Amino acid sequence: MQKTSHSMRAAPIALVAIAALAAMPCLAAEGSGKAPTAVDEAAAQKAYIERSFEKIDTNHDGQIDKQEWQAFITAYLQKQKQDFDASFAAADKNHDGKLSRKEAQEANPLLAKYFDDIDADGDGFITPDEIRAAMVQKQMESVDEIKPETPAQK
Numbered sequence: 001m002q003k004t005s006h007s008m009r010a011a012p013i014a015l016v017a018i019a020a021l022a023a024m025p026c027l028a029a030e031g032s033g034k035a036p037t038a039v040d041e042a043a044a045q046k047a048y049i050e051r052s053f054e055k056i057d058t059n060h061d062g063q064i065d066k067q068e069w070q071a072f073i074t075a076y077l078q079k080q081k082q083d084f085d086a087s088f089a090a091a092d093k094n095h096d097g098k099l100s101r102k103e104a105q106e107a108n109p110l111l112a113k114y115f116d117d118i119d120a121d122g123d124g125f126i127t128p129d130e131i132r133a134a135m136v137q138k139q140m141e142s143v144d145e146i147k148p149e150t151p152a153q154k
C-alpha cells in the first residue's frame, strides 16, 4: 500500500497536463483581435494552477489525492465541454452543426488559420469532433515536449 507516495508523484505531472489544457481555450475564445503575449499566458497559467490547487485540495491537507483529482478533472472537463459547445453554437451561424471556412473566420482567426489541419476529412467543414481531435492532438504534442523522459515508441 503506497497510495500516498503515488498521489504525491502524480500531482505535478497532472498539473502540467492541466496547464496544457488551460492553454487551449484560445480555440474557444471569441475573436477579440488581440493575441495574449507569452508572458501573460505563462503568468495566467501559473496563477490558474495555484488557484486550482486550493480548489482541488478540498480537504486542505496540502495534497491532492486521487478522488480529489478525479472530481476536479470531471468538473473541469464538463466546464470545458460546456464552453466548447457554447462557442461552437455561437460560431455556427447557420446551425448546421459544422463550421464553414467563413464561419470559422468570423468566429476565431486561429480556427481559420488551422482550418485545413482541423478539417481531417477535407470536406471543407469542421465539426466539433474534428476540433476536439485537433485539440487532443495538440495537447499530446505539448505534453510530449514537457515529459522528462519519452519512452521509446515509433
Ligand SMILES: [Ca+2]
Binding pocket: 092, 093, 094, 095, 096, 097, 098, 099, 100, 103
Ligand atoms: Ca455552420
Ligand SMILES: [Ca+2]
Binding pocket: 119, 120, 121, 122, 123, 124, 125, 126, 127, 130
Ligand atoms: Ca471536415
